Amino acid sequence: MEIRSFTIQTLERLPYYLHYMESRETEDVSSRDLANALGLNEVQVRKDLAAVSSKAGRPRRGFERKPLIRDIREALGFGRMDEAVIVGVGHLGTALINYKGFRELGLRIVAGFDLQVEDEIWVNETPVFSSDRLKNLIPRLNVKMAILTVNSENAQAVCDELVAAGIRAIWNFSQVMLNVPDNVIVRNENMAASLAVLSEYLSTGNNK
Amino acid sequence: MEIRSFTIQTLERLPYYLHYMESRETEDVSSRDLANALGLNEVQVRKDLAAVSSKAGRPRRGFERKPLIRDIREALGFGRMDEAVIVGVGHLGTALINYKGFRELGLRIVAGFDLQVEDEIWVNETPVFSSDRLKNLIPRLNVKMAILTVNSENAQAVCDELVAAGIRAIWNFSQVMLNVPDNVIVRNENMAASLAVLSEYLSTGNNK
DNA sequence: GAGATATCGATATCATAATATCGATTAAAA
DNA sequence: TTTTAATCGATATTATGATATCGATATCTC
Ligand SMILES: NC(=O)c1ccc[n+]([C@@H]2O[C@H](COP(=O)([O-])OP(=O)(O)OC[C@H]3O[C@@H](n4cnc5c(N)ncnc54)[C@H](O)[C@@H]3O)[C@@H](O)[C@H]2O)c1
Ligand SMILES: NC(=O)c1ccc[n+]([C@@H]2O[C@H](COP(=O)([O-])OP(=O)(O)OC[C@H]3O[C@@H](n4cnc5c(N)ncnc54)[C@H](O)[C@@H]3O)[C@@H](O)[C@H]2O)c1
Numbered sequence: 001m002e003i004r005s006f007t008i009q010t011l012e013r014l015p016y017y018l019h020y021m022e023s024r025e026t027e028d029v030s031s032r033d034l035a036n037a038l039g040l041n042e043v044q045v046r047k048d049l050a051a052v053s054s055k056a057g058r059p060r061r062g063f064e065r066k067p068l069i070r071d072i073r074e075a076l077g078f079g080r081m082d083e084a085v086i087v088g089v090g091h092l093g094t095a096l097i098n099y100k101g102f103r104e105l106g107l108r109i110v111a112g113f114d115l116q117v118e119d120e121i122w123v124n125e126t127p128v129f130s131s132d133r134l135k136n137l138i139p140r141l142n143v144k145m146a147i148l149t150v151n152s153e154n155a156q157a158v159c160d161e162l163v164a165a166g167i168r169a170i171w172n173f174s175q176v177m178l179n180v181p182d183n184v185i186v187r188n189e190n191m192a193a194s195l196a197v198l199s200e201y202l203s204t205g206n207n208k
Numbered sequence: 209m210e211i212r213s214f215t216i217q218t219l220e221r222l223p224y225y226l227h228y229m230e231s232r233e234t235e236d237v238s239s240r241d242l243a244n245a246l247g248l249n250e251v252q253v254r255k256d257l258a259a260v261s262s263k264a265g266r267p268r269r270g271f272e273r274k275p276l277i278r279d280i281r282e283a284l285g286f287g288r289m290d291e292a293v294i295v296g297v298g299h300l301g302t303a304l305i306n307y308k309g310f311r312e313l314g315l316r317i318v319a320g321f322d323l324q325v326e327d328e329i330w331v332n333e334t335p336v337f338s339s340d341r342l343k344n345l346i347p348r349l350n351v352k353m354a355i356l357t358v359n360s361e362n363a364q365a366v367c368d369e370l371v372a373a374g375i376r377a378i379w380n381f382s383q384v385m386l387n388v389p390d391n392v393i394v395r396n397e398n399m400a401a402s403l404a405v406l407s408e409y410l411s412t413g414n415n416k
Numbered sequence: 417g418a419g420a421t422a423t424c425g426a427t428a429t430c431a432t433a434a435t436a437t438c439g440a441t442t443a444a445a446a
Numbered sequence: 447t448t449t450t451a452a453t454c455g456a457t458a459t460t461a462t463g464a465t466a467t468c469g470a471t472a473t474c475t476c
Contacts, residue, residue: 008405009433015400016385019360030453038385041435046454059442059453076400077407095303105403144410152227169406177224177246185409187402192223192284194395195313197216198377199285201393202352217463238423249465254424267423267472 006051006075013040013048018072021065030062078106083143084171087158088150089114089128092173096147097123110141115150131158138165145169152176214259214283221248221256226280229273238270286314291351292379295366296358297322297336300381304355305331318349323358339366346373353377360384 020037021029031049035042049063053071057063073079086093089112096102097109112128121128129137138146146167150158155174162170163184170186172178178186228245229237239257243250257271261279265271281287294301297320304310305317320336329336337345346354354375358366363382370378371392378394380386386394 007433008401011404011408012398012401014404015383015398019383020385032453037387039387042453043435043437043455044433047434050455057454059440060444060451061442062453076404077411080407080411082403082407082410091303091306095299098299102403105400106407107403145406169410171402171406175223175227177228179245179247185406187405189397189399189402190220190223191397192313193216193220194379194397195290195310195315196219196222196284197395198353198379198393199288199290199314200219202290202377203285203288215463240423250423251425251465251467252463255464258425265424267470268421268474269472270423 006048010048010051011076013038013044014052014072014076017045017048018069018076021069021072024065026065028058028062029065029068031057033062076105078104081106081108082145083108083110083141084145084147085110085134085138085141085143085167086112086147086149087114087131087134087162088148088154089117089123090149090151093147093149094123096149097126107145109147110143111137113137115154134161135165138162138167143167145171147171147173148178149173214256218256218259219284221246221252222260222280222284225253225256226277226284229277229280232273234273236266236270237273237276239265241270284313286312289314289316290353291316291318291349292353292355293318293342293346293349293351293375294320294355294357295322295339295342295370296356296362297325297331298357298359301355301357302331304357305334315353317355318351319345321345323362342369343373346370346375351375353379355379355381356386357381 016038017034020034031042031045034045046057049068052075053068055063055067055071084107086096086109089097093112097112102109109126112123112126113131113134114128115131117128117130144167146162148155148158148170152174155172155176156178159170159178159180163180168184170178170180170184171189172186173189175192180186224246225242228242239250239253242248242253257276260283261276263271263275263279292315294304294317297305301320305320310317317334320331320334321339321342322336323339325336325338352375354370356363356366356378360382363380363384364386367378367386367388371388376392378386378388378392379397380394381397383400388394
């Protein structure tokens with residue numbers, strides 16, 4: 001198995017580099033341009049770029065923009081299309097199903113599951129099933145990724161079902177730190193923390 | 209101005225400690241309990257707790273659960289209620305307006321703005337105005353926080369309007385790294401990066 | 417009451433990420 | 447053609463965060 005050579009921090013900056021470079025029209029782009037535009041350190045930018053692209057930069061020019069865009073898209077996995085199911089089709093789940101941008105990011109949501117659905121319903125082009133059918137359908141669809149948007153009380157139980165059904169990657173929007181076996185990866189989308197940072201700043205003026 | 213004594217990493221773990229402790233009924237809870245339940249290192253847990261609470265733990269007992277819950281809620285700012293506006297009431301924006309849990313986290317969304325709204329409309333209890341009215345209404349409402357859920361192409365322009373209207377804290381869901389003056393804080397909710405991490409894991413098995 | 421031990425808090429170490437420095441190089445300017 | 451300066455890549459340094467170690471101590475057991 002191939003090993004990733006870049007860190008998660010680098011990965012988190014890549015979408016911003018990409019967006020900036022796609023909004024330009026020049027032949028080249030320098031690490032300084034990027035650093036200034038995005039408020040980052042220019043050494044950091046060069047290291048990030050070196051981590052995802054073998055293309056060298058040239059003195060007084062910078063990097064060729066187009067090949068770099070290709071390499072970043074490659075590193076971000078935009079080439080491959082992943083399929084995912086979503087469990088918990090409430091407010092947030094519905095929004096995510098409706099979000100067009102995921103296709104562009106290489107994600108297709110192929111099915112939803114919800115406790116409160118009796119028969120199959122449709123949210124735009126996506127079928128949503130009763131959660132009873134989860135354990136049967138997931139293996140049949142051969143999907144390995146799940147988006148978890150049930151209320152926090154049920155998150156661990158649903159997580160266990162997902163793992164049993166063969167899910168290997170979980171995007172967790174609930175407020176629970178999920179317990180999973182080693183071969184399953186969880187990524188938390190932690191909105192409470194984000195909010196706390198902003199709120200604290202407004203009340204104390206403290207940034208960090 | 210009071211200085212925060214804990215890091216953002218600590219802050220990000222606090223919601224999970226809180227959820228775990230609120231789900232217990234014992235008198236005390238030890239750092240080992242928390243560490244095991246959440247898959248963390250117990251020294252790290254103790255340091256986090258020490259950073260937000262002056263209550264000492266006791267040998268063979270751990271920490272008193274209830275006072276600790278109070279201190280964490282305090283650190284997370286659940287006591288104070290912040291008001292925010294939301295700009296871009298599309299799929300995601302509507303979901304966020306409808307999300308009940310924000311109240312519990314100390315956030316009230318008092319108004320929305322969208323380009324495509326002519327007159328005032330209502331999403332549940334929240335009025336949504338034409339974005340023309342943003343520059344007038346925000347100062348009148350005296351709101352300092354904004355949630356930014358417009359499409360990425362318009363994000364910087366809207367951001368500039370928000371700053372001009374007096375906004376000091378921006379929760380940014382777009383794919384753009386916003387350019388703001390020093391006295392404005394931005395928190396990015398970077399879904400593309402999350403997705404990239406999961407996708408990469410599935411295709412390479414690499415975790416880190 | 418006398419150990420035994422779980423747990424803490426303080427401190428030391430280790431790991432990782434960010435930033436600074438600097439010589440090499442290449443394009444542009446003189 | 448020579449000089450200048452922008453930019454890179456490599457390496458060194460610094461900063462930050464995570465983990466390991468260990469002595470102190472309060473509670474539990476006998
Ligand atoms: N909506 C947001 O903006 C937002 C923001 C931050 C966090 N969250 C988190 O996202 C999660 C969902 O939030 P929401 O606002 O969409 O809540 P919601 O109540 O609208 O939706 C939850 C859905 O999950 C379904 N569900 C519950 N148990 C289930 C099970 N066992 N199997 C299948 N489906 C099940 C429910 O029927 C419901 O439709 C929560 O954990 C919340 O904390 C949401
Ligand atoms: N929906 C998701 O699940 C999701 C996930 C990841 C990222 N995002 C990001 O969130 C943002 C919104 O996504 P969405 O799916 O809700 O898109 P959307 O198109 O449904 O909503 C965008 C809304 O912004 C409004 N708008 C545009 N320009 C405006 C302006 N100048 N002033 C006021 N309103 C304006 C539009 O009228 C529209 O209603 C995008 O930047 C997207 O990349 C969304």
